[in-house]
Amino acid sequence: MTGSGPWWLAWRRFRRHPSAVAGLGLLLLLSAAAATAPLLATLLGVEADAVDLFNRFAPPSTAHPLGTDELGRDVLVRLLAGGRASLTVGLAAALASAAIGTLVGLAAGYFGGRLDALLMRLTDALLALPLLPLLIVLAALDPGKLGLAADLAGSPLAAIGRIVVIVSLFGWTTVARLVRAQTLHLRQETFVLAARAQGAGTLRILAVHILPNLASAVVVATTLAAGNVILLESVLSFLGLGISPPTPSWGNLLTNAQELIWISPMLAIWPGLMILFTVVACNVVGDGLREALDPRGATG
Amino acid sequence: MIRLAASRLLQSVLVLLAVSFATYGLIGLMPGDPIDLMISSDPRLTSEDAARLREIHGLDRPMVDRYLAWLGAALDGDFGYSRLQGRPVWDALLPALHNTLILMGLALLLALAIALPAGILAAVRRHTWIDQAVSLAAFVGISTPPFWTALLLIILFAVLFGWLPAGGSGAGEAGGPLARVQFLVLPVLSLALAGLGGYLRYVRSAMIETLGQEWIRTARAKGLSERRVVLGHALRGTLIPVTAIIGVEFGTLFSGALVTETVFAYPGMGRLIYDAVLGNDFNLALAALLLATGFTLVGNLAADVALALLDPRISPASRAG
Numbered sequence: 318m319t320g321s322g323p324w325w326l327a328w329r330r331f332r333r334h335p336s337a338v339a340g341l342g343l344l345l346l347l348s349a350a351a352a353t354a355p356l357l358a359t360l361l362g363v364e365a366d367a368v369d370l371f372n373r374f375a376p377p378s379t380a381h382p383l384g385t386d387e388l389g390r391d392v393l394v395r396l397l398a399g400g401r402a403s404l405t406v407g408l409a410a411a412l413a414s415a416a417i418g419t420l421v422g423l424a425a426g427y428f429g430g431r432l433d434a435l436l437m438r439l440t441d442a443l444l445a446l447p448l449l450p451l452l453i454v455l456a457a458l459d460p461g462k463l464g465l466a467a468d469l470a471g472s473p474l475a476a477i478g479r480i481v482v483i484v485s486l487f488g489w490t491t492v493a494r495l496v497r498a499q500t501l502h503l504r505q506e507t508f509v510l511a512a513r514a515q516g517a518g519t520l521r522i523l524a525v526h527i528l529p530n531l532a533s534a535v536v537v538a539t540t541l542a543a544g545n546v547i548l549l550e551s552v553l554s555f556l557g558l559g560i561s562p563p564t565p566s567w568g569n570l571l572t573n574a575q576e577l578i579w580i581s582p583m584l585a586i587w588p589g590l591m592i593l594f595t596v597v598a599c600n601v602v603g604d605g606l607r608e609a610l611d612p613r614g615a616t617g
Numbered sequence: 618m619i620r621l622a623a624s625r626l627l628q629s630v631l632v633l634l635a636v637s638f639a640t641y642g643l644i645g646l647m648p649g650d651p652i653d654l655m656i657s658s659d660p661r662l663t664s665e666d667a668a669r670l671r672e673i674h675g676l677d678r679p680m681v682d683r684y685l686a687w688l689g690a691a692l693d694g695d696f697g698y699s700r701l702q703g704r705p706v707w708d709a710l711l712p713a714l715h716n717t718l719i720l721m722g723l724a725l726l727l728a729l730a731i732a733l734p735a736g737i738l739a740a741v742r743r744h745t746w747i748d749q750a751v752s753l754a755a756f757v758g759i760s761t762p763p764f765w766t767a768l769l770l771i772i773l774f775a776v777l778f779g780w781l782p783a784g785g786s787g788a789g790e791a792g793g794p795l796a797r798v799q800f801l802v803l804p805v806l807s808l809a810l811a812g813l814g815g816y817l818r819y820v821r822s823a824m825i826e827t828l829g830q831e832w833i834r835t836a837r838a839k840g841l842s843e844r845r846v847v848l849g850h851a852l853r854g855t856l857i858p859v860t861a862i863i864g865v866e867f868g869t870l871f872s873g874a875l876v877t878e879t880v881f882a883y884p885g886m887g888r889l890i891y892d893a894v895l896g897n898d899f900n901l902a903l904a905a906l907l908l909a910t911g912f913t914l915v916g917n918l919a920a921d922v923a924l925a926l927l928d929p930r931i932s933p934a935s936r937a938g
Contacts, residue, residue: 442632445865445917447909449872450890451640454906457894458646544760551762552876556891568762575768575880578783582772589765596760 327533330609337605340598347595351400395565396587402566404595406480406550406559411543413485418492418542419535425493426500427523437497440490448487449552455483456558480550480559488546492538499534503527533610540606544599551592567592622922629914636910637691637903641684644899687903697900701893706904709889714908717885721874723801724808725863728816731809736820737855740828741847751817758814763873767807767880774803784882804881811873812866819862820855827854857928864920868913 331337350357385391425436456479503509509526517525553559554568562569567588574585690697696706739751775783781802827833828851836850837843875887882888886909893902 445868445913446632446636447868447871447875447913449875450887450906450909451636453875453891453894454640454643454647454902458643548760548762552764555762555764556876556879557895571762571765571768575771578768578771579776582776585765585768585772589762589768592762592765593757593760596762597757600756600760 327606327609331605334601334605334608336601337609340601340605343594343598344602347400347591347598348404350397351404354394354397354401357394357397392584392587395570396567396591399565399567399570399588400591402477402560402564403547403550403554403568403592406477406484406566407543407547407595409477409481410484410488410546410550411539413481414488414542414546415492415535415539417485418489418538419496419531421489422493422496422498423500423523423527423531426497427504427519427527429501433497436493440493443487443490452483452487452549452553453556453558455486456480456553476560476564480553483553484546484549488542488549491542491545492535495534495538496531499531500527503530533606537603537607537610540599540603544596544603547592547595547599621925622918625918625921629918632914633907633911637688637907638684640903640906641687642680644903645680647894647897647899691904696904699893699898699901701896701898701901706900709901710886710905710908713884713886713889713905714912716883717874717878717887720801720804720808720877720883720885721870723805724812724874724877725870727805727809728812729863732813732816732820733859736817737824737847737852739817739821740824741843743825748821751821755814755817755821758810758817761814763807763811764876764880766810767803767877770803770807771880784880800881800883804877804883807880808870808873808877811877812870815866815869816859816862819859823855823858824851826858827851830854853927857924860920860923860927864917864924867916867920871909871913 421436421440425433504527509522512522512526550559550566551568551571554561554566555571557569557572559568560566562573570588571585574581574588577584694707698704699706699709702709735751735754739748742748771783774781781799783803785800828847833846833851833854836846841849871887874885875891877883878885878888879891886905890902890905890909892898893905
C-alpha cells in the first residue's frame with residue numbers, strides 16, 4: 318500500500334512507535350473478543366450465566382481455562398462478557414465526552430471573552446470538586462423521578478445509558494481544554510482571516526475552516542479520555558452504582574471478587590488486569606497518535 | 618496577598634452555595650422520600666397521615682422554598698438528624714472527618730516522600746534507565762484502577778502473608794493505639810499508590826522544566842556543584858508547580874479516599890457519604906457532601922496562598938501590600 322495523504326503520513330509516523338502499535342493491536346483484540354463473546358462461549362461449550370454448583374471454584378482446566386467462580390460459572394467467558402459492557406460504555410462515553418468537549422472548547426476558543434471565562438471556570442470547578450462523592454449522588458438518582466417510564470428505566474440498556482451519561486458529564490474537560498487551545502491558535506491563522514474578509518459567516522468558518530483542522534486534536538484527546546472513562550466506569554460499577562449484576566462488567570466482577578477474596582484471590586486478579594491492559598493500551602495509543610498527528614509538538 | 622485570598626474565598630463560598638443547591642435538588646430525585654420511609658417503618662400510617670406529615674415537614678412546598686429553609690437552618694449550624702445513625706448530623710460527621718483527614722494526610726505525605734526524590738532523580742538522570750523506570754512506574758500507576766491496587770494489597774498482605782487486617786478500623790477491639798495503627802497501613806498505602814503515578818509525572822516534568830531555566834545555568838556557571846544546583850536552586854522552582862498541582866488534586870485525593878474507605882470498610886467521610894446516599898439518609902448525605910466540597914475548596918485555596926508565598930513572580934504588588 319502506498320499513499321501520500323495526511324492520514325497516511327500520520328499512520329506511517331504512528332507505525333514507528335512499537336508500543337503504540339501493540340496497544341492498538343491489543344485494543345482491537347479485546348474489542349473483537351468482547352464482541353464475539355457469545356460465539357466464543359458456544360465454541361468453548363459454556364454459557365456466561367450457566368451455573369454449575371458441583372463445579373465451584375474449579376482450578377484452571379481445558380474446559381475452563383481460568384477456572385470457575387462461586388456459582389461454577391466459567392471465569393474466562395464472564396470476563397469477556399464483562400468486557401462487552403465495559404468497552405461499550407468506554408467507547409460510547411469517550412465519544413460523548415469528545416462531542417461535549419469539542420463544542421465547549423470550540424465555543425470558548427472561538428468566541429473568547431466572557432463566554433470563554435465562564436466555560437473555563439466551569440471546567441476548572443469540575444476538576445477541583447470531589448468528583449466521586451457527587452457522581453455517587455447522580456448514580457443513585459431514580460430515573461423514574463426524571464420522567465422515564467418504569468419499565469424503560471429498569472432495563473439493562475437504560476442502566477448502560479445512564480452510566481454513559483454520568484461518566485461523560487465529567488469526562489469532557491480534557492477534550493475541551495485541548496480543543497480550546499487549538500481553536501485559539503487557528504482563529505488567527507491567515508486562511509481564517511481570509512475567509513472572514515471574504516464575508517464568510519461564523520457558522521461557515523467554524524464548520525469549514527476550524528472544525529476539520531481540529532480533527533487530530535480531538536482524536537488524540539478522545540483516545541486519552543477513553544482510558545479515564547473506562548477507569549471511572551470500573552470504579553462506579555465496583556461501588557455498585559454503574560452496571561449492576563447479573564450483567565457482568567469488569568468493575569462489578571471485582572465487587573464480587575472482594576467478597577470471595579479469602580477463598581479465591583485469583584477472581585480479583587483477572588478483571589483488574591483487563592482494566593489495566595485496556596487503559597494502558599488507550600494511553601499508549603493516545604501518546605502515539607499525538608506524536609503521529611502533531612509532529613511539530615512532539616517531543617522524544 | 619490578602620486581596621487575592623479574599624477574592625478566592627468569595628469565589629469558594631459561591632461555588633459552595635451552587636453545589637449545595639444542586640445537591641439539594643438532586644437528592645430530591647433519589648429513590649424514596651422521607652415520608653415513604655416513615656410509612657414503611659410504621660404500617661399503621663394512612664395516606665391522610667402521610668399527606669399531613671408532608672405538610673408538617675413542608676414537603677408539599679416548592680423545592681426552592683425548602684432549600685432556603687434548609688440553608689437558613691444550616692447557617693445556624695443546624696443540619697438536622699441523621700436517619701441511619703440516630704444522632705445529630707454533626708456528631709456523625711466529626712469522627713468520620715477526623716479519620717479521613719488522618720488517612721488523606723498520611724497518604725499524601727507518603728506519596729510525596731516517594732514522588733519527590735524519585736521524580737527529581739528521574740529528571741536529573743534524564744534518558745537513563747532510572748528515568749525510564751520511573752516513567753514506566755508512573756505510567757502503570759495512572760492506568761491502574763485504584764480499588765484494584767487496594768484488592769491486590771489485601772491479597773498480598775492479608776490473604777497470603779496474614780500480616781495485616783483486610784479492613785475495619787480496630788475500634789472497639791482490645792489493644793492500644795498501636796493495635797489501631799495496623800488498620801491504617803493498607804488504606805494509607807493504597808491511597809498513596811493511587812496518587813503516586815500522577816505526582817511522579819508532575820515532579821519529573823516540573824524539575825526538567827526548572828533545570829532548563831537560565832538562572833540554573835547561572836548557578837552552574839558560578840561553579841556550584843550539581844548537588845547544590847539541584848537541591849539548593851532547582852528544588853524550590855520545582856516545588857512551586859508541584860504545590861499548585863497538589864491543590865488542584867485535592868478533590869481527586871478525596872475521591873480516592875472514598876474508594877479506599879469503601880474497600881477497607883474504613884470509617885471515614887467517603888464511606889459515610891456512600892452509606893448515607895445509598896441508605897436514603899438525606900440530611901447526612903447533604904451535609905457530608907458539602908463538608909467534602911468545602912474541604913476540597915479550602916485545599917485549593919491553601920495551595921493558591923502557598924503558591925503566592927512561594928513564588929515571588931505571582932503578583933508582586935499584592936505581595937507587598
